Amino acid sequence: MPQLHWLTREADLAAHARVPLRTLREEPALSHGAPAPDSAPDAGLLVQGDNLQALRALLPFHAGRVRCIYIDPPYNTGSAFAHYDDGLEHATWLALMAPRLRLLREFLTEDGSIWVSIDDREGHYLKVLMDEIFGRRNFIANLTWQKRYSRENNAAIGDVHEHILVYSPDPELFKKSRNRIQADAKISRAYQNPNDDPRGPWQSISFTGAGLRANMEYPIEGPDGTIHRPPSGRHWAMLEPEYHRLRANGRIWFGRNGSGVPRVIRYLSEVEGLVPWSWWPHEEVGHTGEAKQEVNTLFGADSFDTPKPERLLQRILHIATNPGDLVLDSFLGSGTTAAVAHKMGRRWIGIEMGDHARTHCALRLRRVIDGEGGGISPAVGWQGGGAFRFCTLGPAVYDADGRIDPAVRYADLAAHVWLAETRTPLPSSDAPPGPVLGHHGGRAIALLYNGILKDRSPQGGNVLTHDVLKLLREAAPSGPLTVYGAACRLSAPALKARDVTFRQTPFDLPGRP
Structure with missing residues (x-):
């Protein structure tokens, strides 16, 4: 498979593994709304900080749980953006994207998808990079969005489109689970009701198929007595008993005077939806002027240079998700993805590094929760509600010497330990009340840290002793047990006899410098 090569390629592709593990800290003053009693804790989560570090911090909690990722990264056009460095040298741009895409891949569900907006300057390089990271066979489509409708007479050739590259970990699962789009007004106009059918508007479709099939070439007598046979080289579209069933139900049309060739009636109410095309015109999903x-x-005039219209994100989220699914945007920009996801009843995570995470994104989401009526609000009947948490990046889990920072909470380290052992997030976003985190693949996993056993002495409760093991076995009485702790007082033969694997913190934890 072709690969991109640039000076720092190997280091950049491995950079995600060197990202320091950090915690998240909520700022309640910037959080907003009242979550429903049965809603997930992160129904809406806005994180301010470098998106590479933020993704690393979020991975232990959301690995394999995100149904749709949409990102609109800087295009490397040389423009002077207020909120992004969008004039990066080509190799530096690839170095920006490679580790972030490697981390984003870990968030997706098997039937999930990632959608990346890009233009022609880096689009073809991005395609090759994503082929390598996500797998060439996992490519779904290169969508063409008509971003403008007015002509640009000063250009050699007017720039009227952008690309959206789409990948999925399992294209077949994505195909089975993705949603079709509704027929637009242009298609709906093809359905009429000339005979006042109580079943509503309809259109007639062909009743023939290509090829010769002897059992599907029977004669059909029309209302006026005309005998119809399939045209040369074709056959009727179904067997004769099915034809008679449809005719008895008034589903065969012979034209207004009853002398035409038979056709099948299809009602507009039966149209399940349309398979999305790769061409998305501005009439259907909006344009830059609308955005x-x-x-x-x-936010006032000239607040953002290249926002995306809400209708564009509505189309993406409609195809890729259902209400309650989790959506992630790690280049949140003006907050469009989060705003649209919230209005459509999806859970969401948005990441932004600049101050506008506070001054723009948080403000926009507050207004959405309070019932903001712009964008897609009228189309989806949005009237407000819900909540979001605003978080910043907290301290690193490890200090410069590789020791665990004492400020790190038990819940944060528990999520990190569970991901390291299982490659899945903790079943619950809340850490268990005791040291046994849970069971995975027939093995129990436990963490001794930060006084979880109520012993606040320097190493109290963090050392695996015979008495501590006895307590752990009360929660995990049989089977293999993996224990993370500061030290172990049991011999290797004793551990083996009790089916226990001991891992020392912090030395046996990944992500340690």
């Missing part, structure tokens, strides 16, 4: 108007209404 600018949306954000200018929220």
Whole structure:
């Protein structure tokens, strides 16, 4: 498979593994709303910070749980963006994208998908990079979005489109689970009701198929007595008993005067939806002018240079997700993805590094929760509600010498330990009340840390002793047991006899410098 090569390629592709593990800290003053009693804790989560470090911090909690990722990274166009360095040298741009894409891949469900907006300057390089990271066979489509409708007469050739590259860990699962789009007004106009059918508008479709099939070439007598046979080289579309069933139900059309060739009636109410195309015109999903108007209404003139219209994100999230699914955008920008996901009843995580995470993204989401009526709000009947948490990056789990920072909470380290052992997030976002985190693949996993056993002495409760093991076995009485702790007082033969594997913190934890 072709690969991109640049000066720092190997280091950049491995950079995600060197990202320091950090914790998240909520700022309640910037959080907003009242979550429903049965909603997930992270129904809405806005994180301010470098997105590479933020993704690393979120991975222990959300690995394999995100149904849709949408990102709109800087395009490397040389433009002077207020919120991104969008004039990066080509190799530096690839170094920016490679580790972030490697981490993003770990968040997706098997039937999930990632959608990346890009233009022609880096689009083809991004395609090759994503082929390598996500797998060439996992490529779904290169969508073409018509971002503008007015002509640019000063250009050699007017720039009227952008690309959206789509990948999935399992294209077949994605195909089975993705949603179709609704028929638009242009298609709906093809359905009429000339005979006042109480079943509503309909259109007639062909009743023939290509090829010769002897059992599907029977004669059909029309209402006026005309005998119809399939055209040369074709056959009727179904067997004769099925034809008679449809005709008895008024589903065969012979034209207004009853002398036409038979055709099948299909009602508009039966149209399940359309398979999405790779061409997305501005009439269907909006354009840059519409997007600018949306954000200018929220933030004032010239607030963002290249926002995306809410209708574009609505189309993506409709295809890729269902209500309650988790959506992630690690280049949140003006907050469009989070706003649309919230209005559509999806859970969401948005990451932004600049101050506008506070001044723009948080403000926009507050207004959405309070019932903001712009964008897609009228189309989806949005009237407000829900909540989001605003978090920043907290301290690193490890200090410069590789020791665990004493400020790190038990819940944070528990999530990290569980991900290291299972490659899955903790079943619950809340750490268990005791040292046994749970069972995975027939093995129990326990963490002795930070006084979980109520012993606050320097090493109290963090050392595996015979008495501590007895307590652990009360929660995991049989089977293999993996214990993370500061030290172990049991001999190797004693551990083996009790089916216990001991891992020393912090030395046996991944991500340690």
